Amino acid sequence: MRLGAVSPNYQATAFKGTTFTTSTKNNGNYVEDSTLQPFRDNFQDKIAERKECKDFGSLKDNTEMYSLGAGKGSRFSDLAEFQDPQANKISFGMPLVDGNYFHMADPALALGVPFADNNGIKRKNAEVARGTFAEIVDDAQKLRDAGKPQKNVIVCCGDNLFHTDKPFELDYFMKDVINDPTKQMGLVGVEREPEEVVKKFGVLDVIPTDKDDVMQLDGFVEKPKTVEIARAFETPNGKCIANTGMFVIKAEAMEWLMDELEKDQMFIAKDQDEPYDFAVACQKVQEKYGKEKCDVKLVQTWEDAGEPKALYNTIKEMQKGKFLTNFAKDDQRMIQESMKRIFDGKTLLASQAALNEYGTASNYTNKSDIVAVPKGIDVKNIDGVDVVV
Numbered sequence: 001m002r003l004g005a006v007s008p009n010y011q012a013t014a015f016k017g018t019t020f021t022t023s024t025k026n027n028g029n030y031v032e033d034s035t036l037q038p039f040r041d042n043f044q045d046k047i048a049e050r051k052e053c054k055d056f057g058s059l060k061d062n063t064e065m066y067s068l069g070a071g072k073g074s075r076f077s078d079l080a081e082f083q084d085p086q087a088n089k090i091s092f093g094m095p096l097v098d099g100n101y102f103h104m105a106d107p108a109l110a111l112g113v114p115f116a117d118n119n120g121i122k123r124k125n126a127e128v129a130r131g132t133f134a135e136i137v138d139d140a141q142k143l144r145d146a147g148k149p150q151k152n153v154i155v156c157c158g159d160n161l162f163h164t165d166k167p168f169e170l171d172y173f174m175k176d177v178i179n180d181p182t183k184q185m186g187l188v189g190v191e192r193e194p195e196e197v198v199k200k201f202g203v204l205d206v207i208p209t210d211k212d213d214v215m216q217l218d219g220f221v222e223k224p225k226t227v228e229i230a231r232a233f234e235t236p237n238g239k240c241i242a243n244t245g246m247f248v249i250k251a252e253a254m255e256w257l258m259d260e261l262e263k264d265q266m267f268i269a270k271d272q273d274e275p276y277d278f279a280v281a282c283q284k285v286q287e288k289y290g291k292e293k294c295d296v297k298l299v300q301t302w303e304d305a306g307e308p309k310a311l312y313n314t315i316k317e318m319q320k321g322k323f324l325t326n327f328a329k330d331d332q333r334m335i336q337e338s339m340k341r342i343f344d345g346k347t348l349l350a351s352q353a354a355l356n357e358y359g360t361a362s363n364y365t366n367k368s369d370i371v372a373v374p375k376g377i378d379v380k381n382i383d384g385v386d387v388v389v
Helices: 030-048 051-062 074-083 106-115 134-145 169-179 227-231 251-263 278-289 308-318 329-342 352-358
Strands: 011-013 019-024 063-068 087-095 101-103 122-124 152-157 160-163 185-192 203-208 214-221 240-249 294-299 301-304
Touching: 030 101, 030 106, 030 329, 051 063, 051 106, 051 169, 063 106, 063 134, 087 329, 106 152, 106 160, 106 169, 134 152, 134 251, 152 251, 160 240, 169 185, 169 240, 169 294, 185 203, 185 214, 185 278, 214 278, 240 251, 240 278, 240 294, 240 301, 251 278, 278 294, 301 308, 308 329
Parallel strands: 063 122, 063 152, 185 294
Antiparallel strands: 011 019, 019 087, 087 101, 152 240, 160 301, 185 240, 203 214, 203 240, 214 294
16 A cells, blocks of 8 residues: 655655655645645545545535645744755655555545545645635636636645544534535634744634534634734633634635625735735635624644644654544554554654754764754754754
């Protein structure tokens, strides 16, 4: 079984037992060939055979599921650019069996299987960073140009991982929003301390409902710059609801967004370089349709594996079987056991170029265990990981 190799051009070791590859700003079919196609070949059909997937058949024709990898990758950009000046993102591949790899995008792709049509899931990785919503707008424009109706759009960022106790729990939430004529958008949020979200995560202003895990969206601030701003969005228990980057926007709201973009090309812009931003798009939809039509589903376990500490935590959690709920049972066991066997969680390595520049540590006899990190990159806050600079 071939689960996808990593590119020899950009391969480097991250945590021991884990490799990362840098995605360049103009990487052509690299993500398609190395990540999405192996997922289709080896995981997608077995997930689609799970009995729950039959519950989503009626939605496939009018719903698109995207796993996005089109952002600037700023939180890992120092390591990525150190590897290659053209690189702006890092994707992670973890060895499973026989030299094959499980990719960090795979859990996000697994969420999309119930909505996948014959063409499968759309993994978007823009050649030029125009914003997280850019290629969704491109597809919507193609429908408009062809005189076809818009589709519901479900998005899950490629480095976001969720664990739920029930298989397809988030998919059912998306389905409920799509089937509810009184709703136009649904987002997924998670509780975080106000200090955790500053300059890091978008924050959702929410209103409780009669369901403990579902709230109404009453506002949105993208990555608050201070703790004081974040605290303005606190819930009664003193937590903030961080935006996880997974959401659904229904066809009617997408049609409205496209109408507004025809009037103003910067309608959902973050800035001049990113005219199509998903956070701004969600904010605009909420402002247009109101809190009653925009729901937020709360999850208990979530990681955004776009930085070293989160990647470390993610793999440790996968060793316990988390983030794998939607996979077929045999694949869940195989992935979990491989993580336990291969990943020791003790060693972080950067590129061979870093080893060459910063040398080796005399107390290491096995060069494959040596840690070398470019100066100025802080990984010393990862518990249990030895760092040599």
